[in-house]
Amino acid sequence: MTANGDGNEWIYKNKDLGMLSASASLGMIMLWDVEVGLNQIDKYLYTTDNSIKSGAILAIGMLTSAVHDETDSAKALLSEYLTEESNPAIVKLAAITGLGMAYAGTNREDILELLLPLVSDTDITIDLSSIAALSAGLVCIGTCHGEVASTILQALMERMDSELNHKYVRFMLLGLALLFMGSQDGSEATLETLKAIEHPVGQQASVLVQVCSHAGTGNVLEVQKMLHICAEHLGDKEDQLPQAFAVLGVALISMGEGVGAEMSLRTFNHLMHYGDVFVRRTVPLAIGLACASNPLVTVIDTLSKFSHDNDKLVAANAIFAMGVVGAGTNNARLAQLLRQLATYYHKDADTLFIVRIAQGLLHMGKGTMTINPYHHDRSLLSHTALAGLLVPIVAMTNAEKLIMSDSHFLLYYLVRAMYPRFLITFDENLEAVTTSVRVGQAVDAVGQVGRPKTITGFQTHDTPVLLAHSERAELATEKYNPLTNVLEGFVVLQKNPNYVEDESDNSLVEPEFWAGLAHHKLHSAKLDTARTDIEGEFLCGRRHAVRGPAGNAQEQQQRVATPARLRAIKQSWNSSESVGSHGVHVSGTLTNVNTIEEFKAADKGELLRASGQAILEHITSGKATERPELLWEFVVLAFADLKKYRFYHWFAFPAITADPPDIVGGQQTLLEYVGGKYESVRELAGAVKGLGGAFLAKFKDGQWQAARLSEWDGFFDEDAVVGFVDPSSHATRPGWPLRNLLAWIRYTHAQQRQVRVLCFRDALAQHQSGADSAATVESIVVDIHVTSTSSLKAEGQISGWERNEAGRLGPRMANLSASMDPSRLAESALDLNLQLMRWRLAPSIDLAKMANTRALLLGAGTLGAYAARALLAWGVRKLTFVDNGNVSFSNPARQPLYEFADSVAAKPKAAAAAEALRRVFPGVDSQGVQLSIPMPGHPVPASERSATVKAVERLEKLVEEHDVVFLLTDSRESRWLPTMLGALHNRLVICVALGFDSFVAMRHGVQDAESEWPRLGCYFCNDVVAPTDSLTDRTLDQQCTVTRPGLAPIAAGVGVELVATVLQHPLGAAANAATNDADDGGDGGVFGVPPHQVRGYLGGFRQHAIVGHAFDRCTACSDSVMQAYRNHGYAFLERVFNNAHVSEDDPHRELEGLPPSGYSYLETLTGLAKLHRETDEMMDDIEWTEGEDDVFEEL
């Protein structure tokens, strides 16, 4: 509609207000997009048709509703249509409505100044006045605006009774009521005044005002009052509208509070049974109001029941309510029910219209919207949204005359209630951020102690997320603090200043370690689960400077902490490796179990205790004083699932904790400690090199002195610090090795209460970052008060199992199948190789075409083996070999897929080749089919007939199942049947044949109706004799293919490259052929135009590309042959195999029992025989021609 002219036509299908509604839908389509929307709508403002113009005016009102528009375009554009006297009523109506929508809830006096004269002027029609009153009510909704109230009251009193019976007057009353929305007692004076109006509108207005005043308060007394009004049984003549408003009132008053809302739903059931018809008609609307965008199953069921009510209006209202209840949810159940209703009411245009409206509501915004006026966990009621909902619902109280008749534009008031259901998160600069949130059903946590769960059954999603009614979201991370306690709509997040990226003592296990473990398990440990000593190292913590996100005012450098690493390197089964510059060698024990159950059941406490005990012993024995690394033994529990290459592992770093704990005092950076001299910081790195994981250091007179822990006595004084290589990269927190170091100090130097500890971190980072920034110096100096305890044993509380990625105490799993499973490795390596070709040489090559090609190789001999290898290298994954022979002793040397053992076992060649291919590359899907291809001139004995029939069937099926058929057999006649079948099924057939020192590799032409060139020929097209038995009565050297050994790989390779060239050509097998060397590389595929046949000669090493077109009397691919097979099937083939000689005139005559002729069946069938005879006759003629000698002389 917005994009092209067709939309106009659609508008013109409607009339008057219909046209207004149609063109007004533009506002809904462009909702909230003021800039683009105004441009689109603008052109409709200048049409001469007032209905369309009015629609455009209304669209502007919708478009700008609930949007902060600095240019105030709605007022600027709409007000002129009000002030201009000459404008027709419909234009004014639209402008008034539009203003009401655009400025609802703004309480703007300038808008009221435009509207109020229209309310009070009794000269203009009552409908315009009513809508003006409604708009005024919307503008200052809930403000108890005195002037507006008195203007409306005045109008009600001044208008004549007949005017007050107009169907639009209810909107004037609603306008009045909206003024007092939620004001409770604020409406008392107005209620008093209304009593003075004798016309029934006084009573109607009074109910409506009361209802709105208490909207959402849950005031039980008011609900009782309304129920009382509903319960009265009125006569036919009495005004029933107050009852309708009272029914709506029950929903409106009780909707704000859970229990009340539930009670009201029960009350509605009651009213439905016992109420008067007018009450019954309103009940579905009230249900819709109470459950807007909240498709509860019970509510859907109730409404669905009413939607088939005998009273047409009850049904219509129920259907409308279904739309309201499901608005913006895409609820599948409602969608189905509405589809059924559309069928049910297909003859009832009015009801069908309501069904369509409901369907539209259901799929509003493709299911991303809500029209529920409550926000923030039912603690905020949007008055304007409620009003937006109320106007159409009040209009539905007289659906026949309003919505179903001409006033459907009133539905557009819903625009004020529409709101996206998204939870979108922003940072403080209002840049969208994505964070993970848990989403679940809200739990009423009021009155529960502690921090109860506020949602149930959560799932974790990344924002933005859609929230359904009664669903709540919680932040799943502590990285941010939300600035609101209920997460819905647009939420601003503040960075949590206390949040620390998880910098726990991560073990970083390098893949080589697992490879070593796998090897160890397979070859030496086997099922032994005894502990193994392993070694590892941990490195200094470091932070890397990375550039901040682009677009910042200044490109900030952010500091990103690298997790402290512990990598297991040297194992007893692996050679030792050198440790990086500031890494610390530590040893540990590995317990490798055999099953996952064993892994789970392992006594982790005991493993840790044993290791902790060892550390304690190292301390007491003094070994740790000599070798501080002994303080940091670690434990690994592992289970290697070698089938799947998954390694479950759990590291523990036993830490001896003190009770009471040591107290951390003052803290400074190393740079501060050395008086800001960066040089001095750097010098430390050199001074402590080679001292191990812990050392003593002293900074005196600008110089560093360093010593080993064992040199404590004599070195340590009040200026000295105890340093250790700290894997932590946290700005202020020392890493885990400190605990055991303190335990050592506590035991070895018990008198030392106060120590200054240097957490030594990466010096490399300091060098790289330059000397200008103090922030780059990571090492810190911490003062610690060491707790005194009498005995080490007493404090033997040991902790240290590592937390996993999820932050829980639990094992991790390293899945190395991608990097260790050999078959997957082979696959990715092969892919890589092919990809390289793509990157470097032929960027547009389509590797998928090769990979998806299914190749059938007829013949698993020398050619078959070489072709298979070349296809494999091209990434072809589906290969089927057909052969009937067994591997013989002469084969392995020439045929690279067989080995000596295969010939000893005399394995069937096809199966052996397929198996060998899988050994070469496990990712291949290779099959071997043991099959003897029937051949012309090789008569089939009766005993083998059924087997031959089956062989033909099998072969035909194989040809159908593959994309490329390779003819690689060693006799001419064995190629005949597959050539015919390939032509029949239009497959790409590649034929490779060898002579002693020459070869031909060719592709057979395929049928292509669109082709502009003649079809290419097949292997038999050049022959002028039909294939016959070439094997019988031959000497040994004649029977076997005797060729120069290098020829087969050349020929097979050419054949495969021919396939690659054809497949990369845009026309594929239908591509025309390149005729000679000048042609290749022309237009065509990546590899140029494929030749038809390549003939090569080793004598002189020449190669030619030649083209031969299909021969219409070919014995294999001509139509007559294929037709004969189609018509006679095996009977035809049998005669070919038996090489029956038949009559030339009618090749089928013998099938009919007639005597044979002198030519073979095939020759006769194709007309070759006739050709032969004609040629002979011509030769006879030539012989008798005079001057023959002259001819030769001239040559």
Ligand SMILES: [Zn+2]
């Ligand atoms: Zn042919």
